[in-house]
Amino acid sequence: MVRVGIVGCGSIGRVHAMSLNGLSGVSLCAFADIHKERAEEYSKEYTGGEGRAYESLEEMLQKEDLEAVHICTPHFCHTDLAVEGLEKGISVFMEKPPAITREQFVRLSKAEQSSKGRLGICFQNRYNETTKEVSRILKEEILGKVKGGRAFVTWNRGQSYYTESEWRGSLQTEGGGALMNQSIHTLDLLLHWLGRPVRTEATIRNHHLKCVIEVEDMVEAYMEFTKGDDPVRATFYATTAFGYDAPVFIELVCEKGVIRLEGGSVWYRTWEDEEPVYFQAAKGLAPGKEYWGRGHEACIRDFYHCLLTKEAYGNDLSSVENTFFTVMDIYDSARNKER
Incomplete structure (x- = not known):
């Protein structure tokens, strides 16, 4: 069972949570948002209150034994949070865009290459x-x-x-x-x-x-x-x-x-x-x-299929x-x- 957390509990995070809840072999168990009450609402809605809520990815990774995280935050946070996860050896599935500057993209690429985790980008269409x-x-x-x-x-x-x-x-x-x-x-x-x-x-x-x-x-x-x-x-x-x-x-x-x-x-x-x-x-x-487009579920399902089978993922960086x-x-x- 792959233990998964979501960072960013807004509108697009909801689509990810709904998609993850329907996947076998995946356990959605933690949520993080700078407004902790949003993470708590997600926990109630998608895990019946069993998933723990945090105010940051850093806190979530310190207290949870996760294998993957979903980055569903505002654009300017995407690269920093993805790099943080990858540097801890955790697989990351992130919303578009992967970066908002060329320099960020290069930094993300270096983190992906040196990480034990996998990186997937949500180009669902x-x-x-x-x-x-x-x-x-x-x-x-x-x-x-x-x-x-x-x-x-x-x-x-x-x-x-x-x-x-x-x-x-x-x-x-x-x-x-x-x-x-x-x-x-x-x-x-x-x-x-x-x-x-x-x-x-x-x-x-x-x-x-x-x-x-x-x-x-x-x-x-x-x-x-x-x-x-x-x-x-x-x-x-x-x-x-x-x-x-x-x-x-x-x-x-x-x-x-x-x-x-x-x-x-x-x-x-x-x-x-x-x-x-x-x-x-x-x-x-x-x-x-x-x-x-309604391809999020298929895109996310494919990511976890590739994690479990070690196959190459088509939506990598x-x-x-x-x-x-x-x-x-x-x-x-x-x-x-x-x-």
């Missing part, structure tokens, strides 16, 4: 049925090679989303807005299918909450993935100033046709076919929200390196007004 369907179409080369893509994330985050939080909206604590927080999963999928950009050019703006937040509410990026006269190109757009949380949209253009993912559906067609082929994902009961550094490149391009 890689486990969506729609993601797997697009990957299948590409692997079977039904439409030939990918020639480009576009992606849109148009969601709504109003003033209360930031003012009710102690950390959202600040560059120091959130690290970024529409890109870093809301649309990083969609960028991750786009890069999963297109690779590493060789050129990035981007802009960021704050349109609707200028006096409330420091982070961006809009990002647009142009990326090239190959050089030459006919490069593979992609465009990416995300905003949190839309009227509602619309389904994520990703489209890939290929040699022989086009694939479109929108929310829980995928369709593709060749240039010659008039009628597309449709795929609809099942309506899941797993924790999470439809518009940002190296697997998200491309996404993280592309996010950094987009921010650098936008802030420095250069490629």
Whole structure:
């Protein structure tokens, strides 16, 4: 039985707790939050009061014999807490982003390499049925090679989303807005299918909450993935100033046709076919929200399967390196007004 603790008892920590409670071979036995009453509430809700509550990861690790911890805290804490766990030889499963600076990422990588514990990153949308369907179409080369893509994330985050939080909206604590927080999963999928950009050019703006937040509410990026006269190109757009949380949209253009993912559906067609082929994902009961994916449970289940079997985990730090550094490149391009 793997003994597990959760650090950060907010909204995303709840998704992790619900997912862990359904896993065999896993015992959720400790909770930590700077507001100890939140950890106590989690203990009552998810362990019937048997799980002990703490005010810090340090205290929890001193008093508990844990084999894994989940980092579900504000962004600026992610790296420090993950490194703390890894240095004690404990496996760590952490929410995105793994870091908010390049230096933090390098530090995390060094801690992972020298630790007896394993590190997993929660990029849950890689486990969506729609993601797997697009990957299948590409692997079977039904439409030939990918020639480009576009992606849109148009969601709504109003003033209360930031003012009710102690950390959202600040560059120091959130690290970024529409890109870093809301649309990083969609960028991750786009890069999963297109690779590493060789050129990035981007802009960021704050349109609707200028006096409330420091982070961006809009990002647009142009990326090239190959050089030459006919490069593979992609465009990416995300905003949190839309009227509602619309389904994520990703489209890939290929040699022989086009694939479109929108929310829980995928369709593709060749240039010659008039009628597309449709795929609809099942309506899941797993924790999470439809518009940002219900793959947490599958992602977490896979992590513990790999811990127990000693298999390689697909969402380790190296697997998200491309996404993280592309996010950094987009921010650098936008802030420095250069490629």
